[in-house]
Amino acid sequence: MSTFTKPALAAAALALLLSGCSGAASSSPSGQSPDKAPKGLATSGKLTLCIDPEYAPLEYYANGSSGEIVGFDADAARALAKHWGVEAKFEVTTFDGLMPGLQTRRCDAIFGGLYMSKARLEVADAAPVMNAGPAILAAPDNTGKFKEPLDLCGHSVAAQSASANAARIAALKDECKAAGKDEPRLTEYPKTAETVLAVLNGKSEALIETNVAAAYMASRNEGKLSVAPGVFPPDTTFGVFTRKGDQLSPAVAEALKALHDDGTLAKIATQYKLDPAIVDVKR
Numbered sequence: 635m636s637t638f639t640k641p642a643l644a645a646a647a648l649a650l651l652l653s654g655c656s657g658a659a660s661s662s663p664s665g666q667s668p669d670k671a672p673k674g675l676a677t678s679g680k681l682t683l684c685i686d687p688e689y690a691p692l693e694y695y696a697n698g699s700s701g702e703i704v705g706f707d708a709d710a711a712r713a714l715a716k717h718w719g720v721e722a723k724f725e726v727t728t729f730d731g732l733m734p735g736l737q738t739r740r741c742d743a744i745f746g747g748l749y750m751s752k753a754r755l756e757v758a759d760a761a762p763v764m765n766a767g768p769a770i771l772a773a774p775d776n777t778g779k780f781k782e783p784l785d786l787c788g789h790s791v792a793a794q795s796a797s798a799n800a801a802r803i804a805a806l807k808d809e810c811k812a813a814g815k816d817e818p819r820l821t822e823y824p825k826t827a828e829t830v831l832a833v834l835n836g837k838s839e840a841l842i843e844t845n846v847a848a849a850y851m852a853s854r855n856e857g858k859l860s861v862a863p864g865v866f867p868p869d870t871t872f873g874v875f876t877r878k879g880d881q882l883s884p885a886v887a888e889a890l891k892a893l894h895d896d897g898t899l900a901k902i903a904t905q906y907k908l909d910p911a912i913v914d915v916k917r
Contacts, residue, residue, distance in 0.1 A: 671718040672885035676742050681715040681722050684741035686729040688825045691850045691906040692747045692872075706846075709902045710763070710893070711745040714874075717889050728824055730796035733758065736875060743876050743886060747844065749798040750873040759880065760873030761887035763899070765912045767868030768799050769848035771859050772833065772840040780840060780862040787815035792829040792838035795822040798870065799842040826851075834858060846908055871914070890915045 676682050685703065687693045693705040703724055715722035725741045732744045736758060750760045770780045779785060786803070787810035793800035800822050807817040821838055823829050830851055832838040843851065845868060852859045874890065876883045893899050900910035 671720045672882055674742070674881045675720070676739055677723065679720050681711070681718065681720050681743070682741045683711050683722065683724055683746070684727055684732045684735035684744045685711075685724045685746045686727060686732060687724075688729070688827060689747045689847055690854075691908060692846065706764075706902055706906045706908060707745045707747060709905070710899055711743075713893055713898050713902065714745070714886070714889055717893060729794055730824070733875070736877060739877075742882055743874055745874045747847075747872060748875055749870045751798050751870075754875065758875045758878050759883035760875045761883070761890050762871045762873050762915055763890055763913065764846070764872040765868055765914050766844050766846055766870050766872050768802055768842050768866040768870075769845040770840050770842055770862040770865045771848050771851060772862060773858065774860045776839060777860050777862040780865050782865060784809060784813055784815065785865070786810075786818045786840065787813065788818065789840060790819040790821065790838040792821050792823060792832040792841040794826050794829060794843075795824050799844065802866075803842055830855065830859070846912070850907070868912075887915075 671679070671681070685693050685708065687695050687703045687705075687708070689705070689707075691705050692707040693703060696702045696704045703726075708724070711724075712722045725735060727735050727740075729746075732746055732748065733754065735741050736744050744758075745763075748754065748760075749766070750762060754760065770777075770786070772780065779789075783806055786806060791803050793803055800820065803818055803820045807820075810817050821832065823832065826843065826847065829838075829841040829843065833841050834855070840862075848861050852861050874886055876886055890899070894913065894915040899913045899915075903910045903913050
């Protein structure tokens with residue numbers, strides 16, 4: 635996945651979008667003894683994670699554009715590293731660069747808002763961490779137009795490049811045709827901040843985003859964006875990805891269960907105003 639230059643406008647929008655959230659959560663370890671890291675880490679004593687810090691409240695820069703990376707995923711990754719007695723190291727990449735970064739061993743794992751889709755599970759392992767689903771955001775006066783997926787037919791929709799949400803809108807084109815309606819007009823952007831700008835600037839009528847991020851976006855753009863409820867069901871799961879058949883895969887799954895059972899993951903979710911009930915390590 636290639637690297638994109640962030641437009642100045644998108645950077646400014648992201649800073650506005652994400653302003654006001656607290657810093658990294660202070661999460662307690664699960665009781666694991668130090669220096670119990672599994673074999674196979676790219677760098678001894680460090681858990682290296684590919685991350686795209688553009689996806690609040692899961693991963694984002696605390697000041698909007700640089701510096702400390704915070705959010706549920708970022709803090710849970712730190713808790714995972716702490717569980718093993720090692721340091722968390724983040725390798726920043728674009729969203730569509732996450733999986734290539736894992737496959738080329740730039741990182742040990744992806745803890746970064748990726749759905750456990752069939753296509754991804756064909757090339758990588760994943761341990762479940764959170765239930766999720768797509769949501770539609772639009773200007774408050776327009777949300778009433780969207781009550782079911784086919785209501786998006788004939789409308790312009792923004793989505794993040796290479797995301798499962800973009801694929802969902804692309805797949806909807808055939809359903810719209812079958813229903814005798816115009817196809818949705820999908821425009822993909824490298825950054826989530828750019829999808830927000832597309833709606834705010836009138837380039838798109840709606841954007842599709844994961845429910846956990848959609849509610850946060852709406853709260854940061856009150857009066858300008860709101861969620862159209864119930865358009866899609868929460869039918870997907872976020873996972874922590876490792877290389878296919880890698881010895882780290884079972885170790886990550888085991889550690890996430892420990893962090894779930896001792897309440898660490900729920901505590902981090904609450905810190906970022908997420909419902910702890912959506913944190914789920916069962917599969």
